[in-house]
Amino acid sequence: MKGLRTTIVAALMLTTVTVSAQKPLTLENTVPGGSEFRKHYNAPAYGQFAGNSDIFIATESDGYHIGDAIISPKQIDKTLTDNQKQHMSYIVGWQNAEMVWVYSKKGSAAYAINLKTNTIADSITQIDDDGETDFSPNFKYIAYCYGSDLYVAGRNGSRKVNADSLPGVVYGQAVHRNEFGIEKGTSWSESGRLLAFYRMDESMVGEYPIVDITEREAAVKPIRYPMAGDTSHEVQIGIYNTDNQNIVYLKTASPVNRYFTNIAWSPDDKLLLVAELNREQNHLWLNVYNATDGSLVKTLFEEKNPEWVEPCIAPLFISNSQFVWVSERDGFKHLYLYDINKSTCKQLTRGNWCVTDLYGCNRASGEIFFQANAEGYLTRDIYKVSPKGKTTRLSNGYGVHSARFSKACGRFVDDFSAPDYAILSTLRNASDGKVIDTLKNVRNTYEGYTLPIIKTVNLKSADGRFDLCGRLILPADFDSTKTYPVIDYMYGGPHSQLVDASWLYGASTWKMYFAQQGYIMFTMDNRGTESRGVEYEHCIHRRLGTCEMEDQMVGINYLRSLPYVDTTRIGIHGWSFGGFMTISIMLNHNTEFKAGVAGGPVCDWSLYEVMYGERYMDTPQENPDGYARNCVADSIGRLNGRLLVIHGDIDPVVVWQNSLRLLQNAVEEDVLVDYAVYPQHEHNVIGPDRVHLFKRILQYFDDFLK
């Protein structure tokens, strides 16, 4: 590892990656969804730890690597009858290194295959299949949803958990539109005996009409979409007991205008922790509930913030009474150790940097494993911290490390990439970070291709307080005596970071293709983006787009200062929040940009959903000026340059009404906006059609910027 580290540092000092080779890039190999993309993608080693063990089973093209043995998919397949393996059977998980669970869509059943005996050792059958299957930790039950209902399947068949089925009420599904780190709607206790689940009543929420044009006659498939300031859904948390099939609901405060997030079980199944927030999202209660009767044991602590509180990482228990909590309360995201019984709190980490992920703990040693950007905001490293607060770095090499830990946290896989290093996945000891095995090692995913020149530039935020890092991609045949058109690609919204110390500085590879076509590509993260601390992140409150834009103009002014940038040919492009930013900047600096492309843009924050929208903007009723000032649909009359707006016609995130309203106003205001629709695509154009999307974007810049 030492040699590698030196190389990277040397390369970094040049802040330039240059590789000379023969083949030109294509959209098919640079755009995700392109037929050649996967070949060049810097994916980490696939695989997972078996059950509770420290055995990492790597999934490779020839099969599953278990120690020195390789189990081919065929061997697993042979165990199943033709009927069992029909319709996309896939691995659900490894109960241990000898027992793998395979899920078969046909028959909606999971089969446990003993790889020693090549027999089916166990099976669980669902009544049907409708999405995710959530296995209990002991592989005894599967929780799953069918329609609006929640089911639990075990060896004795499948049973509907909820008694009633009411219109507009759904059980067991993710709630609050997947905000607050919520990704699913069920949570098994460690013993696998109790199942916490969400019950969401959406009957009072407005329906947004999504139209399916693939039907013989177009048909409406409405979604419940609560818009900022409007009536939102109501959530309850139930606990299903697999022993007696009873349900207990937590006795929370009224679910009206309240968020229930970050559910966590104590190891002994006795307590359930829930982080609850008011609708304003500026006041959090960490509540402890009794899992037996649903009663409130205590409110362990509260957190408040003038702008917002946004818990995204659930409590991590290290014993039946102690857990780790991630909070921004001191201005940066850090770890706090709580004791429920003693009601004590100890801050474990500290500094002008952020914890960016929480992996797990070793209950024996009490050590907690996490990711943070303590070595610089472009980097991510893996650390452990003792219950006393002693922090140890477990990863090495400048760049971005992310980890997958075994359940007991005896080992982890470190997935590492650096500006000039595509991917290095290593299996390591959790205690000291020592490398046990190299799982994947690809230095350059574009070996043999002509890559552009990629470099970074250090800038300062518009208020002079924060470092910003811009990434420039120059054509491979760059000639500093010529001038080039430039495209600033941005996102700029919360929870994002586009420039980091990973492979090619995080440049998505289609940008390299655009550079090959003669454009200079620029990207820079602005204030409001992730993991830089509360002051950097919260300045956007009630005025989304304002300081983000000021920072982006720092980047633009830097570009304008470059002798090889043609200042009459500056373009701008972004998607989603970046689409909003693109339009906003084109309207507010309407003499500086020749062409822009905005995909899936929020055009009026009052058309966006409550959870995200109100966190940053408050409600339209509370903040009318903020909504009005940042409504690009209403100010489209200021447009000068050429603007292409793109939208998926079944976008359930930024609903189509956004860009249609903008177009309607454009007609009213007598300006011409170009438009593209991707039929039957949601918020992002994904899959093979994405290549078409980038052809269109490139064509637009070729038409109006080149």
Added chain:
Amino acid sequence: MKGLRTTIVAALMLTTVTVSAQKPLTLENTVPGGSEFRKHYNAPAYGQFAGNSDIFIATESDGYHIGDAIISPKQIDKTLTDNQKQHMSYIVGWQNAEMVWVYSKKGSAAYAINLKTNTIADSITQIDDDGETDFSPNFKYIAYCYGSDLYVAGRNGSRKVNADSLPGVVYGQAVHRNEFGIEKGTSWSESGRLLAFYRMDESMVGEYPIVDITEREAAVKPIRYPMAGDTSHEVQIGIYNTDNQNIVYLKTASPVNRYFTNIAWSPDDKLLLVAELNREQNHLWLNVYNATDGSLVKTLFEEKNPEWVEPCIAPLFISNSQFVWVSERDGFKHLYLYDINKSTCKQLTRGNWCVTDLYGCNRASGEIFFQANAEGYLTRDIYKVSPKGKTTRLSNGYGVHSARFSKACGRFVDDFSAPDYAILSTLRNASDGKVIDTLKNVRNTYEGYTLPIIKTVNLKSADGRFDLCGRLILPADFDSTKTYPVIDYMYGGPHSQLVDASWLYGASTWKMYFAQQGYIMFTMDNRGTESRGVEYEHCIHRRLGTCEMEDQMVGINYLRSLPYVDTTRIGIHGWSFGGFMTISIMLNHNTEFKAGVAGGPVCDWSLYEVMYGERYMDTPQENPDGYARNCVADSIGRLNGRLLVIHGDIDPVVVWQNSLRLLQNAVEEDVLVDYAVYPQHEHNVIGPDRVHLFKRILQYFDDFLK
């Protein structure tokens, strides 16, 4: 009149209109909806005949001209109280020259104002206002619709006609999607005692989701839209008796897959004629019903045609037993005199030309008044024919004449225009066509503006059998030694004629604006368009777009032969059927066109509605090859040139699904189609927004054709 006629003929021999002047044209004065358009529009004299009299009351800017007297709107207004005249009161009709009916939206009431005494002489109050008000001939009742119900209001208040109100059933509204000349859903008998009305059961028809984005959260406003081959609605005809409020329904054959069209009352209220068609639209029954009990008196005659029968003009009674019927049965649209009692039929007109409108009859003399193109297919003239078949032309001057006759057909207004004459409206005697008064006389609506050069060219249809007439618009500063880009603007569908002998050869004036921007504009009607006889019109059967396209290519080849046409810069543009044609031609001749603009295009005839679609194409089940061959959505992969598709997002005629499907296939087929949406516009972009539309179209051609 003699002097005028000579002038026109002289101008015509040059087949060129050239007017030199100073001011350039603008979109605002050449596009309907533009702020300056009305000033330059060749509208005929406004006004109407008073009641049953021969007095024509002209509506001019200073008021209503009744003989030498001028009644100002203010005088009428003064009679009404403030409350009565609120909310857009307007003239409904003149009971006679002294009594005018004014409708006031506020209060939903009609007031009869006596202009001698300046008092309200009578009034009728509705329960509410929801669209058209259909006055009985004696001004005793108003039939009107509210919601799905039919009402009749009289002096004694308003009464709901239909007893039941069932979901999906509507009363008194136009049916069969306004095909077959159907424009409204009620028809008063001459005495005003009986009201025939449609009852339409649409409950079995699929709903197409039209989305209203102007609501806080977008909302669906579905329409019943039966697509070709799908289940259609069922229609019945009721007769409401105002004396006893009873309803009798006609005892027709089953309404399943049957059209009920061209309703006509015998003058004595005793009989109701209905032209009934099978769903295939190739078999017509002219049925006579007893209005008292709804029984079928007799089927007077049947008409069949291998392609289709399409009655669009209702029978015109000249006595209680005799009526005139318009039929294409001899290959051209001509008049036939039927006697119900004697079951006899006499053909009144004959020749290789068509009757194009039927105005009325003089019951005393038996003379029938009509419009036809007997002087050449570019012209329209006014004629009378005696019951014995003697035809007399009543209009003079080469060009297009249309007429408005008084009820008893004692007089008529001749609205005349010619290639170099904008509008001449004259009041005339019906007996001999002699001019009594000149109501409006504007030779050039663009006096003082620089007009382009407009000329025609005679071509032959692709099969060599028919004359076609192309219209060229050349820039005013045309220089035959230079080369120009050209745009072929087409429609091409049934019931249309774009080139005729009216003002500027029928050129819509925005084309002159485009010519001013340096384009040569071309338009030509192809086979399948109107009033040329069955052979010319029916060749499109089961293959919409095929021979239409062959003919358009004759025009294109002519253009390519012109030394001043740049053959590398040929563009194409059309809307609706013309949008379909535009795409079809670009795909089938995909090396000949550089750019096209298709608005509101039918992209797959199976997505179009039953009545029109099946008449020309049969059902998709009966004619799968015809549908497949002419489905531009499915063949979009052949696109080479630049194509802009435009659609209104609430288009209820060519539903949005058409162009969205095309876009979806374009992605699949890896071709780039440009797109524009006009939010909250229906099938045509009308009103002030139309100026924006033409800016966009011009911008597109400027971007990719110029």
